[in-house]
Amino acid sequence: MLKQESVRPPDAESFNRLVLENQEKIFSLFRRMVSSHDEADDLTQETFIKVYKNLSKFRNDSSAYTWIYRIAVNTGLNYLRRQKVRQTIGLDTVDLAADTAGPEYRELTNSALKKALKKLPSKQQMVIILRTYQGLAFKDIGRLMDTTENAAKVNFSHALKNLRKMFEEMGVSYETV
Amino acid sequence: MKQCKEYEDLLPLYSSGDLDSEKQIQVENHLRDCETCRQYQLSLSAIMAIMKQDRISIPDSYGAELVVALNRRLEKRRARQKQLLWAIPAFTSTVAILLITGFSLFNPETASSQWLAQFNLEHSYMNFSNVGYFGEILLEDDIDAVTESNFSTDEIYKNAVYQIVEEQSLPEVDRYLMATVNLNDVEFQNIINKMKYEIL
Numbered sequence: 063m064l065k066q067e068s069v070r071p072p073d074a075e076s077f078n079r080l081v082l083e084n085q086e087k088i089f090s091l092f093r094r095m096v097s098s099h100d101e102a103d104d105l106t107q108e109t110f111i112k113v114y115k116n117l118s119k120f121r122n123d124s125s126a127y128t129w130i131y132r133i134a135v136n137t138g139l140n141y142l143r144r145q146k147v148r149q150t151i152g153l154d155t156v157d158l159a160a161d162t163a164g165p166e167y168r169e170l171t172n173s174a175l176k177k178a179l180k181k182l183p184s185k186q187q188m189v190i191i192l193r194t195y196q197g198l199a200f201k202d203i204g205r206l207m208d209t210t211e212n213a214a215k216v217n218f219s220h221a222l223k224n225l226r227k228m229f230e231e232m233g234v235s236y237e238t239v
Numbered sequence: 240m241k242q243c244k245e246y247e248d249l250l251p252l253y254s255s256g257d258l259d260s261e262k263q264i265q266v267e268n269h270l271r272d273c274e275t276c277r278q279y280q281l282s283l284s285a286i287m288a289i290m291k292q293d294r295i296s297i298p299d300s301y302g303a304e305l306v307v308a309l310n311r312r313l314e315k316r317r318a319r320q321k322q323l324l325w326a327i328p329a330f331t332s333t334v335a336i337l338l339i340t341g342f343s344l345f346n347p348e349t350a351s352s353q354w355l356a357q358f359n360l361e362h363s364y365m366n367f368s369n370v371g372y373f374g375e376i377l378l379e380d381d382i383d384a385v386t387e388s389n390f391s392t393d394e395i396y397k398n399a400v401y402q403i404v405e406e407q408s409l410p411e412v413d414r415y416l417m418a419t420v421n422l423n424d425v426e427f428q429n430i431i432n433k434m435k436y437e438i439l
Binding site: 082086089094103110168171172193222 | 247248251252254255257279282283286287289290291292293295297301302303305306308309310312313
């Protein structure tokens with residue numbers, strides 16, 4: 063964890079260090095939300111430009127890591143909200159003729175998962191990503207998303223139940239998972 | 240005794256291992272007796288497993304490439320900031336003049352196409368790219384997004400003038416950006432006051 067002293071003054075060296083120390087978590091957060099590496103890269107850059115612009119506002123009451131994460135989560139939620147307005151992705155049925163033990167089936171379930179995740183409401187999608195992929199505790203998720211720990215848990219429960227419902231609609235079999 | 244519906248609400252958190260021990264025992268006891276909930280729980284755990292299997296790969300070179308890309312963008316930003324101070328007087332005076340021109344157009348008693356032609360000739364030396372640059376800063380929270388957008392300098396400039404003339408208000412100013420060109424709060428406020436005085 064970085065201390066405040068390490069991010070002030072906003073010189074190139076300390077900024078570069080902040081980027082290098084946090085880029086992996088931030089990029090992987092966005093990579094779960096979008097379809098391509100380039101889109102995730104755009105959002106990562108957008109986040110770090112905001113970090114640079116707001117370095118003077120950084121306060122000592124949180125770690126640099128939490129502060130950057132918070133900016134990233136807000137950037138991600140704004141992106142998801144914009145996408146929800148545009149997208150009309152349908153849920154295709156998964157081809158159950160594929161060998162359920164083979165890599166092809168795993169690819170199909172992964173593809174179904176990505177489609178289903180995109181269909182979730184923005185906050186549910188964000189909570190699922192933060193809890194399942196980023197491994198954050200609900201207490202931290204609540205803090206990052208400006209909500210309570212309990213609200214984050216409720217969002218997670220709804221998200222998982224919604225994913226199950228969409229998997230059923232797509233005809234995904236769980237037997238071999 | 241809890242009904243299946245209530246357990247259904249707990250099962251997602253049970254599947255992710257986020258229930259406290261007391262609730263976890265309650266759920267496990269119920270799952271032993273209820274086939275429907277057991278199947279439901281298995282499907283949720285399966286989805287969790289699918290998610291955990293889904294790996295993403297980040298190229299080893301990504302961090303270094305990101306630093307280079309960000310520094311390039313910030314360098315462009317700094318270059319623009321250097322132009323900011325001497326762009327401000329050009330912006331304020333040009334907007335003031337255009338404001339007068341705009342009001343003249345709306346007032347039939349003073350409007351004169353001849354006068355306008357003369358005015359444009361007299362002020363043709365003004366560097367519109369500078370005022371456009373300042374308009375950029377005024378209008379957008381994220382300067383890079385604007386710079387990399389398809390807006391022309393003239394469009395950005397026209398928007399700034401439009402907002403000042405039509406809405407009788409100054410566009411939002413990026414205080415942080417102003418701060419990075421070494422303006423303290425008093426100097427910053429003086430510039431804003433001067434703009435308000437000269438323009439409005």
